[in-house]
Amino acid sequence: MYETGGEEGSGFHIFNVAEDQYHRAEVLQRTGAIDITCSLEKVVYGAISADSNDYASLIVMQWFFQPKGSRRISEPTIELLFESDTADDDVAVEKISFLGTHYLMPTKQDESFTRGINPTIGIQQFANLGLGGKWEKTTTKTVSDAIRLSGGMLAPNNRLPNRIATWTISENRTQPTGIPCSLKVAILVSSKERKIFRCRLAFTCQTDCKTAAQSFFKKIPKDDPVLFQPDSRDKGTRPNRNVAYSNDELGSINLDELGGVTLKPIVP
16 A cells, blocks of 8 residues: 655755855755655754763754655654764764654554354254354454554664664554644754764655555655764854853753654644
């Protein structure tokens, strides 16, 4: 019933305007029967903790999923790979918001199952009951389900440290009405030095049959990586305004408080 999109093709590609365009505000844009966008909402550079010499980068991204008409997104997966240009590649994902599996809008509904039973014995005893047909037994049970949001941290090629942050949203399978319209995620990245690192984004999505048949997600290109510059002296080309440099200890921040899920848009 569903089509999974890959990372091949052309069009809808977001380029960096220059090699030193840091903190690109528009992370991803996909338009069509379903509009999918991601923006870089906030970046804060600081320290992991007073006991560590590692630097910290706090990154907040805002995702929007906007189907049109009767279209539906059933399961998108976001994957962010962080890497540096140094030989030892010392960038690591320390924490993410919504780590593990979280359940949204739980539902319950009764489902009935009917089974037929053909009598094959005792015919003489029950001949007067008209056993030419079959008996039927109906069983009712209550089924619970919910929208699921799962976050994880992965090590590329099974080699630590973790440098991949990933989230998957799965719709309620028993009441398939799609996924939340927006998701805000937060990531805490550590590094040994204040050097440029980048974020490569991979996105796949399962949709309804009609959208899948139109090949909307069959050809999704790779966007340029988002470049992060922890050195405040290098402003780069067209820097994002939502960037802060501080001496704060970022390792103690609860990332779930920075993240958020919007189930349906509210018009004032």
